[in-house]
Structures are given as structure tokens and as C-alpha cells.
Ligand code: ADP
């Protein structure tokens with residue numbers, strides 16, 4: 233059964249390091265069932281934003297809401313595991329000593345039958361049926377990434393945060409895995425916030441792009457809008473080196 237995706241909202245989210253706001257009053261709304269790409273150059277504050285939403289970094293200011301309910305703010309600070317959020321990071325390695333099936337089932341709290349049904353369903357979704365008993369080292373990089381996706385989705389997160397999940401893969405593999413990932417995310421039904429520094433990835437995957445620079449959101453809109461009507465010269469230049 234598909235999940236009911238949630239609405240994720242940040243209001244004036246701020247994080248300072250050594251007096252400098254690396255995330256500076258970021259307000260975002262991620263619509264249920266949509267992929268929002270947080271796009272911007274390296275160092276602009278994308279990962280810090282994601283980490284605050286995940287609950288592994290504490291904001292200095294601002295508010296985070298899921299379906300209108302505060303999960304972080306003046307009166308609340310829910311721990312990461314209580315936020316119903318799935319995470320996928322580039323360097324989120326699989327557990328090498330566990331099989332593919334055990335990796336996918338790792339965060340699942342369910343009885344044996346439900347567990348194995350869920351694992352089977354997910355392996356089929358990522359086109360890895362029959363790989364359950366293999367170990368990660370027997371898989372290619374792209375296959376490992378698909379296992380990581382299945383593992384992140386196993387507990388049916390209503391919100392999925394992805395930080396440059398494809399940047400460790402070579403170009404040849406990327407288009408395919410981007411498409412598979414999108415398909416699986418839509419089938420599973422999550423609100424997705426995908427961080428990337430690559431314009432072509434955002435243009436390919438996003439329903440909505442939030443363009444970030446120097447800790448701030450400088451523009452947001454559909455890929456078509458952001459690409460064709462850049463907010464300023466720097467935004468135009470950022471998109472100009474893709475072909
Ligand atoms: P991005 O993911 O867009 O590349 P980050 O969110 O990782 O950017 O980092 C934004 C800025 O914050 C960078 O200048 C980085 O050096 C700084 N930064 C991140 N984490 C810390 C930290 N724990 N201490 C000090 N500075 C940090």
C-alpha cells in the first residue's frame with residue numbers, strides 16, 4: 233500500500249558557525265508527493281539545511297513543520313527517529329557483513345512475514361529481485377545505490393531527504409539510476425527533498441527547484457521557470473555550463 237506523503241515546511245531556518253550564518257533564514261515548502269531539489273554550488277549550505285530537517289544538526293533559529301505540526305521550533309525538538317524521515321546520503325554505505333535482504337530490512341520493525349514481504353516488494357521495485365542473499369561487495373556501485381534506496385524506503389518514510397545520492401557514481405550509470413529512483417519514489421509516495429550541486433540533475437528530477445546561494449534561497453519555481461528565467465546573472469551563469 234502506498235504511503236501518504238507529508239508536507240514539509242521550514243520557516244526562517246538558520247544555522248551559524250563562528251558568527252557566520254551558513255544557512256540564513258531558509259523558508260521552504262515541499263509539497264506532498266513531489267520532488268523538490270535544493271540546488272546550489274558547493275558550500276552554499278545545502279547539507280546543513282538537510283541535516284537540520286533530519287534532526288542531526290540543531291538550528292540556531294527558525295521552525296520545521298511536518299503536516300503543519302512543529303517538529304522543531306521554540307517549543308519542540310523531536311529527535312530524528314520521531315520525525316518519520318528517510319535519509320539517503322552519498323556516503324551512507326551498506327553494511328558489508330549483512331546480505332542485501334538484511335540491509336533492506338535493517339530498520340524495519342515488523343514480524344517475520346511482513347518483513348520478508350516488504351523486502352521482496354522493494355527489491356522488485358529497484359529491479360534487484362533475486363539479489364537478496366548476495367553481499368554488497370558482489371554488487372556494482374549502481375546496484376549498491378539501489379539497495380541503499382530500498383533500505384531508506386523500507387520503513388515507509390513520509391518524507392525522504394537525499395543528499396547528492398548519485399555523486400559517487402559514474403556518468404554512464406547516473407541517468408538510469410535517476411530514472412529508477414524517481415519511479416520508485418513516486419510509487420512509494422514520499423515528499424522528497426533532493427540536494428544536488430548539478431543543474432542537470434535538478435532539471436531532470438525536480439518538480440520544483442529551490443536555488444540556493446550563500447545560505448539563502450535566491451529563486452524557486454519549476455525547472456522550466458528557473459532555467460528560462462534565472463533570477464540574476466549568477467543564477468544564469470550557474471546554469472550556463474550545461475549542454
Ligand atoms: P553544501 O552542502 O552546500 O556544500 P554545507 O552545508 O556542507 O554546504 O556547508 C555550508 C558551509 O558551512 C560551508 O562553508 C562549511 O564549511 C560550513 N560548515 C558546515 N558544517 C560546519 C561545522 N560543523 N563547523 C563549521 N563550519 C561548518
Ligand code: MG
Nearest residue numbers: 278279280395
Ligand atoms: Mg553538501
